[in-house]
Amino acid sequence: MHRLLKVLLASLLFTALPVGANAAEPAQAPLVPLDSIAAIVDNGVITMRQLQERTTQIKAELQARGTQLPADAVLERQVLNSMILEKIQLGIAALNGIRIDDQTFNDALARLAQQNGMTVAQMHDSIVADGHSWASFTKQIRDHLTIQKLQQRSVDQNIRVTEQEVRDFLAQHANQLDPGLQYHLAQILIPIPGAASPEQIKSARSEAEKLRKQADGGESFAKLAVAHSAGQHALDGGDLGWLGADQLPTYFVRVVNIMQSGDISQPIRSPSGYHLVKLLGVRGGKKVTITQTHVRHILIKITPTMSSAQARAKLERLRREIERGASFATLAKANSDDTGSAANGGDLGWVNPGQLVPQFQKVMNETPVGKVSQPFRTPYGWHILEVLGRRQHDSTEQMVQARAKQIIFQRKSQEALNIWLRHIRDQAYVRILLKRHGAQDAG
Template structure:
């Protein structure tokens, strides 16, 4: 509690030292105590404003501010609890990793880092605050990976069963756009608590079926994670990405239909099927290629490796056999034994810098020497073909969907335990 006392003392000093003639201003105040930390009103209002700015881009009517503040505050509490655990666990994000992530975000927005910084500040947000907010998100993801992701496993049998169920249900290629509301029940809830939550959920469902705006209702009452930003919108999901509870009903729902109450250990769920679509086959371009690798070390510099490959390329162009040269000189021992052959390559199988050069070549063409993280290469494209990768792609997607479904369930359960075991005191003023 020392930290809290220091904040109160500072506030008192600010009041005591303020000039008597100065205009009276409302100072910042604590809206929640979370274990030994506090959340102040300015932090809450900044987050609320960000949510409202996003909401205005998609909706005409704004959600009730008092309800929004409660939802945002609960999300800030969950974030604070995770950051406390991360701190105790020694999880940190170094500046180098943070800067790399910022460069990636800038690149995704087709900007360099200085331009992205200007973009953030023109939008009215401090880049320093944006940067530190990103650091906190990265810390929480690292914590979630340690606490949740690493405990999740998916077996081949699970994938087989998953795909078989999809075929049986006719949802193998279906994707669903869903809105969602959760009325959560605490762990080890009493029958009275469960009954009260059910009654609340029934009232929400009745209002929705009477025409109430689903997303406004989600903002007001849903206990789902990050509902203030998504407004209950789960986006497009494969059937396998949805909780098993939803899968039991989703294929039978018509677009626009609302279904509830769906009950599981998390609480009472209400869903709306916004839209439905079928995904297409996965047709990819495979490349058959071979290469020669020269690694660098204390004795072989980059310039020396590049020079050796230039000489080998010249010999190939003069008629020497690529396969024999690969067997004699390539330091990729696995492919060298096969004359440098990498067999048929799917997009994404190899490192980006290698595939970028390979994809730029025409058939039979030999590249100039280039560098990857493994050393220096020359590569020759032998052939290309269109390949139906649907079966493999479905297994990969099934694995991803099962993991994502397990992650969502485990994360929600873990966060709920954190919340129930914490000391939280609300001081948000009712409006």
């Protein structure tokens, strides 16, 4: 399987959680023969064909990565749980009018292709040549983007980090913060339901301890994760990728800091359940030097009275004026719709990598010092920019401050996301009709 598909499929897997409960019956589901339905989820269904296609897809991805596979029934159960939670989230997104516009979708396609050294056309040909449906492939991308947007709106935007929290954190952990240090982790999550009884908590811990013994005994951690984990990356062998300190959940930090590569932690308790963490590797460290760019721009927004074509044409005219000797700053003050920078002649100051939207960052990186770019579009409208300078900057101190804030945010975000996912799963109507799983009714 092409590396592109492996990267994408690894990124499009969603959390699998236990069956929840809901008191209400769903509205009438689409008329599909009963024996072709794997599960009813609120007002929709997951068909056996969809389940089989996704299971085959995941199995091929795991085999390509060399991950040992669990029994077919176990893998199928994990995939079905993942699809159920995916469908619940897409339903909530639809009810809240959350959608991905064509530009955002096309930008995501272009970035994915670029990351794999392809054009979008070449990516299309590669996917089709591997025997996969391009329509299904792009639907997964759009669904993934939709769920990301829903999670950001439902969870992330409600999280606040105060300056006092940052100061308190630095007072306790400043010596532990290494801006360049990253950990490669995998995890297995054994979930605990909300308002769990002591017996349920004890049972979850017992299962986590049993899995740890199996892993210590030589069984593949990735295989155990695929078969048993309820984490968001279960179907990727539990692999969380490379994470900085800012991305480690609170309950991982102290444990990971004293682990050696290859170690597997004792069960770690969190609001979501018990975690087993395997440290796959450590890299980076100490001083952080970044390339900063001094840039200014002119923005023309698209409005009911300013079409996209008109905005681009206006910027082309302004660019020609600049080439003939007109002042960029003067034109920015008179024309830019970015009111924050227009007063300063469009000057954005020294910009750090990743500080601006990807489309702007790409053009900025490709524009030589002293040159004005061609007009280009971002979600904010049409721009031209001029690069005024570049420099290497030791950002270690700023990175320590930023990482402290990110650590606090990520910890709050991850804990809030796990609780939110469990809540929406418990509130949804789910009935599993897959015969080999046994019919289960959440209502």
